[in-house]
Structures are given as C-alpha cells and as structure tokens.
Amino acid sequence: MQTVLVTGSAGFIGFHLCQRLLAEGFRVIGLDAMTDYYDVALKQARLDQLPQSNAFVQITGRVETPGLVMGLFEEHRPDYVxxxxxxxxxxxxxxxxxxxxxxxxxxxFEILEAARAYPPRHMLLASTSSAYGANTEMPYRETDKADHQMSFYAATKKAGENMAHSYAHLFGLPVTMFRFFTVYGPWGRPDMALFKFTKAILNGEPIDVYNHGDMKRDFTYIDDLVTGIRRLMDAVPLRPEDGIVPEGDSLSPVAPFRVVNIGNSDAVQLTDFIAAIETALNRTAIRNMMPMQPGDVPATWADASLLHRLTGYVPSTDVATGVAQFVRWYQDHYDTGKPASDA
Structure with missing residues (x-):
C-alpha cells in the first residue's frame, strides 16, 4: 500500500482528494491546521465524511511548525506528497x-526540507492561476513568463514555485507544481463567490458583483481538478539529460520540475456564472455592482494542453452542471428546505 501525505486535508480540495485516494486504495496521512479563516465546523464535517480506517491518519497541526512535517516524513516515509x-x-x-x-x-520550506531528508517518489505542490498576474495574453500557458503578481497571495505562491525549483535542481527531487484556476463544487469554501452568492440569493440579500460583472474566470469543477491531480501523480518529471525541453513543455532544463495548468480551458463571464446559480436556485439575484477590487485580475483562462499531453485528461464539466451540483449539496447540507431546480 503506497502512502500519500496530503497537507490541507480538511480543506475543500484536500478533502475531495483524500476521498479519491482512499477509494483507490492508498494510505493517506492528512495534515490540517483547522484554522478559523472560515467555518471550522465545515472542515470537521468534511473530515467526518472520510472513511475511518487504518488507511487514513488525520493530524492537526500547522505545516509551518518547525519539525512537525519532518517528523511525519520520518515516521510515514510517504511515496507521494x-x-x-x-x-x-x-x-x-x-x-x-x-x-x-x-x-x-x-x-x-518545511515541506521541502522534509523531502530533502526523506525523498518521496513525487511531490505535487499547489500553485495558482494568480501567479500569471498582470499577463494579458490568453489562454495562459505554463511557458509564459509570470513575473508580475498582483496580490501578496499570488506572490507567495510564485515564491513557492521558485523555492521548489531550487530544491528540485539541488537535490533531484521530482516536483510538479499545478496551477489551478477558480475551483468550485460541493463542500466548497464559504469565502468563494459561488458559496456567498448562493447563500445571499437564498436569503434575499444582494450579491457584490465586482468590476460591474465584466470579469471572466476559468471555472474548474472540483472532481475535474482532483482527477487532474491524480493523473499527474503518475507523470513524474525527469531532468532532461541534454538540457533540451520539448516545445510547449514547462519542464525545467536543469531539474526534474514542471508547472502544469489544471483548468477547464473556457473563460466564463461572471454574469453567466451568476445566471447559472439563478437557474439552479430558480431565483433572481439582487446585484450590487462594485468596482474592481485591489489584487484582482479581469480574466483567467487556462491552456490545459500540457495536462492532456502528460495524462490524456482534460477537465470538461460545464458551469451549469457543476453549479447545480453545488446548489444541491448546499441545500442538503444546510437544510434550506428549498430543493434546487432540475433545470
């Protein structure tokens, strides 16, 4: 039985990934700080959905705590991180x-140091489409320069990419950074637009529509993202012996390191996304038009051709289907008593 260490295991993406890995017979070590950035009860409810068995170990702690991750690597020797x-x-x-x-x-840094001491077969680290920053040429390609991040969040994630590349080069650690786009679906985060919009519309409250609705996002359904991550686990990068990288590949010429987009390859207008929520709820939103917020970008759009080349997979769930799935989950989980439309 192969062991996978998943940090952020009680989070939106981590929970769904743990479900998939456990269903496929992996042993999973989960680490989560259970912080109160948003509702801790929701995080606990996610963990309660995971099968309780010897194949799943959940640990509460902050990944940045010195020595914590090192101890987990030493004890469990994960094959994948x-x-x-x-x-x-x-x-x-x-x-x-x-x-x-x-x-x-x-x-x-703590993750990379632990991997240096106890090298796993493959490390996959989450980055973000926000790393593309001020880039305006779309769709975003992994080979594009990403030098002008527009928020501190994006800057820290891009710094993580650079840190991981240095460890991959110095210590031969195979690393895949995946840049995900706007992820949504059941058990999603309360601070994300879909969750906030659904709650507000059901309560008859206005929703804040930034940049007056003139925004586009590459909405990626959670099951598609998890499938992309799972497929990438088997696509272990290798340092090119001659330093030559195939055209269109983000593989480093000096390290077993690659960046991969996981997105739906479709830029959806925010107003169309809101319309899909209205259809699923069979209600009309009250729109509070707002200016663009600092740090935001007007559009994101993934070129997912490298993901397809490496894994044979491309995310494909359309917004109407994905939003309806979220609304069904939301109304069931919070017992709103208002069944979603089947439209």
Whole structure:
C-alpha cells in the first residue's frame, strides 16, 4: 500500500482528494491546521465524511511548525506528497499578509526540507492561476513568463514555485507544481463567490458583483481538478539529460520540475456564472455592482494542453452542471428546505 501525505486535508480540495485516494486504495496521512479563516465546523464535517480506517491518519497541526512535517516524513516515509495547505484568498492577503508569509512560504520550506531528508517518489505542490498576474495574453500557458503578481497571495505562491525549483535542481527531487484556476463544487469554501452568492440569493440579500460583472474566470469543477491531480501523480518529471525541453513543455532544463495548468480551458463571464446559480436556485439575484477590487485580475483562462499531453485528461464539466451540483449539496447540507431546480 503506497502512502500519500496530503497537507490541507480538511480543506475543500484536500478533502475531495483524500476521498479519491482512499477509494483507490492508498494510505493517506492528512495534515490540517483547522484554522478559523472560515467555518471550522465545515472542515470537521468534511473530515467526518472520510472513511475511518487504518488507511487514513488525520493530524492537526500547522505545516509551518518547525519539525512537525519532518517528523511525519520520518515516521510515514510517504511515496507521494501533495501539498495543498496554504492561506488562501486574494483579498484577505491585503488585510493579513503575515499569515501568507508564514503558511505559504515558511510552510512550503518545511515541506521541502522534509523531502530533502526523506525523498518521496513525487511531490505535487499547489500553485495558482494568480501567479500569471498582470499577463494579458490568453489562454495562459505554463511557458509564459509570470513575473508580475498582483496580490501578496499570488506572490507567495510564485515564491513557492521558485523555492521548489531550487530544491528540485539541488537535490533531484521530482516536483510538479499545478496551477489551478477558480475551483468550485460541493463542500466548497464559504469565502468563494459561488458559496456567498448562493447563500445571499437564498436569503434575499444582494450579491457584490465586482468590476460591474465584466470579469471572466476559468471555472474548474472540483472532481475535474482532483482527477487532474491524480493523473499527474503518475507523470513524474525527469531532468532532461541534454538540457533540451520539448516545445510547449514547462519542464525545467536543469531539474526534474514542471508547472502544469489544471483548468477547464473556457473563460466564463461572471454574469453567466451568476445566471447559472439563478437557474439552479430558480431565483433572481439582487446585484450590487462594485468596482474592481485591489489584487484582482479581469480574466483567467487556462491552456490545459500540457495536462492532456502528460495524462490524456482534460477537465470538461460545464458551469451549469457543476453549479447545480453545488446548489444541491448546499441545500442538503444546510437544510434550506428549498430543493434546487432540475433545470
């Protein structure tokens, strides 16, 4: 039985990934700080859905705590490491940047140091589409320069990519950084637009629509993202012996290191996303039109061709289907008593 260490295991993505790995017969070591950035009860409810067995070990602790991750590596010797633990949120990084410094940079350092001491077969670390920053040419390709991050959150995630590359080069650690886009679906985060919009519409409250709705996002359904991560586990990068990288590949010429987009390859207008929520709820939103928020970008759009080349997989769940799945989960979990439309 192969062992996978998943940091951020009680988080939105981590929970779904743990479900998939356990269903496939992996042994999973989960680490999560259970912070109160959002509702801890929701995080606990996610963990309660995971099968309780010898195949799953859940540990509460901060990834940045010196020595904690090293001890987990020493005890469990994971074959794979999937590092999802991070302080998330673009807007919150303006209010509380230190939490991003500690979790995203110091936490990633602890992971890399532990992997240096006890090398896993493959490390997969979460980055973000926000790393593309001020880039305007779309769709975003992994080979594009990403030098102008527009939020401290994005800057810490890009710093994590650079740190991981240095360890991959110096110590031969196979590393895949996956840049995910706007992820949504059942058990999602309360600070994300879909969750906030659904709650507000059901309560008859207005929703804040930034940049007056003139925004596009590459909405990626959670099951598609998890499938992408799972497929990438088997796509272990190798340092090119001659330093020559195939065209279109983000593989480093000097390290077993690669960056891969996981996105739906479709830029959806925010107003269309809201319309899908309205259809699923059979209600009309009250829109509070707002200017663009600091740190935000007007559009994101993934080129997922490298993911397809490496794994044969491309995310494909359309927004109407994914939003309806979330709404069904939300109304069931919070017992709103208002069944979602089947439309």
């Amino acid at each position: 999937i590092h999802l633990a991070a302080q998330a949120g673009v807007r919150y990084s303006i209010e509380n940047p230190r939490s991003y410094l500690e979790s995203n940079i110091a936490g990633s």
